[in-house]
Amino acid sequence: MKVIETLPSEDGFYMPAEFSPHYGCILIFPERSDSWQYGAYAARKAFVQVCTAIARSEKVTVCASSRQYENARRMLPSHIRVVEMSSNDSWARDYCPTFVTNGRVIRGINWSFNAWGGLTDGLYFPWDKDDRMARKLCDLYDKSMYDASGFVLEGGSIHSDGEGTILTTEACLLSAGRNPDLTKEQIEEKLKQYLGAEKVIWLERGIYNDETNEHVDNICAFVKPGEVVLGWTDDKSDPQYELSRSCLEILENSTDAKGRKIRVHKLRLPKPVTITAEECAGLDTMDFQPTRTPGERLAASYVNFYISNGAVVMPFFNDPADEPARAKLAELFPDREIIPIYARDILIGGGNIHCITQQIPAFSAEESQSP
Numbered sequence: 575m576k577v578i579e580t581l582p583s584e585d586g587f588y589m590p591a592e593f594s595p596h597y598g599c600i601l602i603f604p605e606r607s608d609s610w611q612y613g614a615y616a617a618r619k620a621f622v623q624v625c626t627a628i629a630r631s632e633k634v635t636v637c638a639s640s641r642q643y644e645n646a647r648r649m650l651p652s653h654i655r656v657v658e659m660s661s662n663d664s665w666a667r668d669y670c671p672t673f674v675t676n677g678r679v680i681r682g683i684n685w686s687f688n689a690w691g692g693l694t695d696g697l698y699f700p701w702d703k704d705d706r707m708a709r710k711l712c713d714l715y716d717k718s719m720y721d722a723s724g725f726v727l728e729g730g731s732i733h734s735d736g737e738g739t740i741l742t743t744e745a746c747l748l749s750a751g752r753n754p755d756l757t758k759e760q761i762e763e764k765l766k767q768y769l770g771a772e773k774v775i776w777l778e779r780g781i782y783n784d785e786t787n788e789h790v791d792n793i794c795a796f797v798k799p800g801e802v803v804l805g806w807t808d809d810k811s812d813p814q815y816e817l818s819r820s821c822l823e824i825l826e827n828s829t830d831a832k833g834r835k836i837r838v839h840k841l842r843l844p845k846p847v848t849i850t851a852e853e854c855a856g857l858d859t860m861d862f863q864p865t866r867t868p869g870e871r872l873a874a875s876y877v878n879f880y881i882s883n884g885a886v887v888m889p890f891f892n893d894p895a896d897e898p899a900r901a902k903l904a905e906l907f908p909d910r911e912i913i914p915i916y917a918r919d920i921l922i923g924g925g926n927i928h929c930i931t932q933q934i935p936a937f938s939a940e941e942s943q944s945p
């Protein structure tokens with residue numbers, strides 16, 4: 575795999591929006607028993623549903639460990655590719671490559687991954703296999719790679735409109751466990767250089783109790799250039815209210831890279847979702863892994879959807895807000911099917927459908943070799 579020594583912005587490369595055409599999608603088969611209750615059995619079933627929904631309109635590749643390879647191959651339909659690859663867990667969004675394009679070819683970015691905060695406030699140790707995945711996948715797809723491994727970043731902490739604007743949160747990118755030696759201005763410059771952007775919109779906060787230090791992909795997402803959905807509650811007694819209100823104020827007072835005022839569509843959140851004692855009992859404990867406690871609030875949000883070529887694959891929580899959220903996304907994505915998946919077993923791991931996926935932007939077949 576060729577490592578490119580220049581910066582994407584110098585080469586005319588940028589991160590396309592998720593709603594732009596994809597070549598495919600990568601996921602990682604879940605198995606660790608301290609992330610996924612009862613040996614990850616229910617999580618694997620939910621992942622299979624997500625993979626199958628995405629594979630209706632784009633190529634899906636699932637990475638599975640040697641222990642789970644046969645099981646993944648058996649559980650997944652034959653048109654989904656399964657490759658054996660080791661990882662520490664299953665968060666493809668965060669450590670598979672972020673792909674950038676110049677409109678003709680795509681290249682991957684290898685960020686540094688330290689399990690959402692390393693030894694400061696990270697969520698597991700070690701994370702070395704996760705951190706190798708971006709390089710392995712650039713090799714697998716025969717894509718040249720920009721090596722940003724001096725800079726800690728997860729894919730779930732950024733969204734791009736594909737037209738020069740990046741969304742992120744201060745709570746995450748300025749957290750002590752990621753790049754403590756860089757100022758906000760220096761971090762913004764890195765985002766612009768690697769993602770080919772001109773403008774970064776900094777939200778202060780994300781979803782309450784989101785253990786990623788509040789990734790943007792759980793609170794706010796572009797639905798088209800100049801328009802976003804925002805996780806919202808009208809309940810002023812909910813700690814989420816102030817977090818969402820702060821985002822709204824920032825977004826309503828922001829323009830994007832093209833000078834457009836941002837239009838905000840509120841996506842009402844489900845009622846607080848908490849983990850049960852029975853679910854906690856099904857989670858193994860491990861040194862360094864914060865153990866969930868019964869009653870702990872999980873970071874449930876409908877914003878954590880994946881936009882495939884033909885669909886929006888969204889989480890459901892068996893909540894009265896499920897159907898209004900589905901209807902809102904159907905209105906915002908009139909050309910895509912909305913596919914809801916009951917996602918509690920993914921949420922228990924600490925993320926949701928967007929967090930377990932990583933899109934590969936479209937590239938033409940004759941240009942699929944490394945340039």
Ligand code: KQY
Pocket residue numbers: 609665667668697730785786789923924925926929
């Ligand atoms: O991107 C994510 N939301 C991943 C969270 C991982 C948490 C590990 N338990």
